[in-house]
Amino acid sequence: MRAGLVIYGSLDTLSGGYLYDRMLVRALRAADHEVMIFSLPWRSYPARLADNWAAAFAARIASARLDLLLQDELNHPSLFWLNRSLRHTLRCPIVAVVHHLRSQEDHPPALLPLYRAVERAYLATVDACIYNSQTTRAAVAALLGYAVPGVVAYPAADHVQPPSRAEVLTLLARRSASTASLQVLFVGNVIARKGLHTLVAALAALPMNHWQLQIVGNTALDPAYADRVRALAARKGVAGNLVWHGALDDAALRRRWCAADLLAVPSYEGFGIAYLEAMAFGLPVIASSAGAAHEIVTQDATGYLVPPGDERQLAARLGALARSRAQVAALGYHARLRYERHPTWQTSMAHAVSWLHEITDR
Structure with missing residues (x-):
């Protein structure tokens, strides 16, 4: 053919x-x-x-x-x-x-x-x-x-060469015992549709020492939007809590997956491959209730679905996870099982x- x-x-x-x-x-x-x-x-x-x-x-x-x-x-x-x-x-x-x-x-x-x-x-x-x-x-x-x-x-998501289940269990034990700030990971092109501005606004409502946001994604597609997000963080007084990595190669991204506590990308997605990639590493996912995320993320089992643009509910979910690392690990364990069932x-x-x-x- x-x-x-x-x-x-x-x-x-x-x-x-x-x-x-x-x-x-x-x-x-x-x-x-x-x-x-x-x-x-x-x-x-x-x-x-x-x-x-x-x-x-x-x-x-x-x-x-x-x-x-x-x-x-x-x-x-x-x-x-x-x-x-x-x-x-x-x-x-x-x-x-x-x-x-x-x-x-x-x-x-x-x-x-x-x-x-x-x-x-x-x-x-x-x-x-x-x-x-x-x-x-x-x-x-x-x-x-x-x-x-x-x-x-x-x-x-098997293209990311995910860790074995035994390796994921080790990651989950480390996350459960952590007393450091919650490591929130955003993975996606830095464009308005991905909702990074909503995530930054929600995190800004939490105590600054409770979280850090790692941003992985291309900022060159819409530089004006990336500048607006930076300006928003500066206005909220949380610019120092954001770490901008840009687009990463596979090895560097793998290190980010391993170092994170959860993935948060509150965007409309036709599927959302990043959600499944996160689950492969035992990460709970916070996604939007709009789009297809519900086909991957099970509410209260593998993560949370929040209404589009709802900063208050997003902040509440993130704050609860910052206070309960055992919940982070429990959601992450079931997220990994969900990944293993996926074709x-x-x-x-x-x-x-x-x-x-x-x-x-x-």
Whole structure:
């Protein structure tokens, strides 16, 4: 089978969505399928809309003689009209790889109708979808008003080379006995959607000597937002409690996972690979009740789900954990068990590839 994948930028981009795409490509190639990458540049939203009339890009895809065209749904602004013309030249299924919907994010009210209309128009042009969660599948159906055929292939976290259960038990014992400040870890690109500002505001309501926030993530995607978070911390008088690490390689990130007491990323996520990565290291997770985090995080068992933007409830959860390290360890133990029940990348991507075989053989 010869497949194509449409993405923005490089497949090596550091994010959960691109990791998922890489794993899918790896699984297809391991099954002796050819995968061609069709990359569009990262540009402004209006410029991405203009991609729909890029004749040269459409001609490249059409000339590739594909058996399957995969498209990262993130690219929908560039494809909502282009797919209509591709229908006349391609004789293969078009499948969207859906991580989360742009129209589910917070946007200025004046722009949201446009974003919803463009995303809806794009999804109406595909034959099927690979979804990263049941929540994402339901969100697509809600936007369109009907279900799009597809398969749910969950992301995994075994790529982080997690410690053994015995090693995790040692980490849990250390956390339970700790009298140091609570080590809160944030892992994610430093953009508004990830909710770092909400986390900083919540932590600022706690005694300063009770916590320290370790921030791991790329600050270059939205430097103005990163500056706003720094300014917020300064206004609250807690700038010294924040440690900014930037983007880390795997070895350095592994050290952060081992040193942390919990992960807190109160954002809307279509899945949230970082939550599962944290669980692999026996870390409890504080996530948002919006999005798909509830498919991974069990309230009061492996962590906590808080309403979006609810600084007071987030502060209450963090404060309780700062006062009870035994609770931190108990939640972390069950988080590790939840990770162990989750499918591996190999299992999940094999499921997706098997389903792709079925739709291309029809």
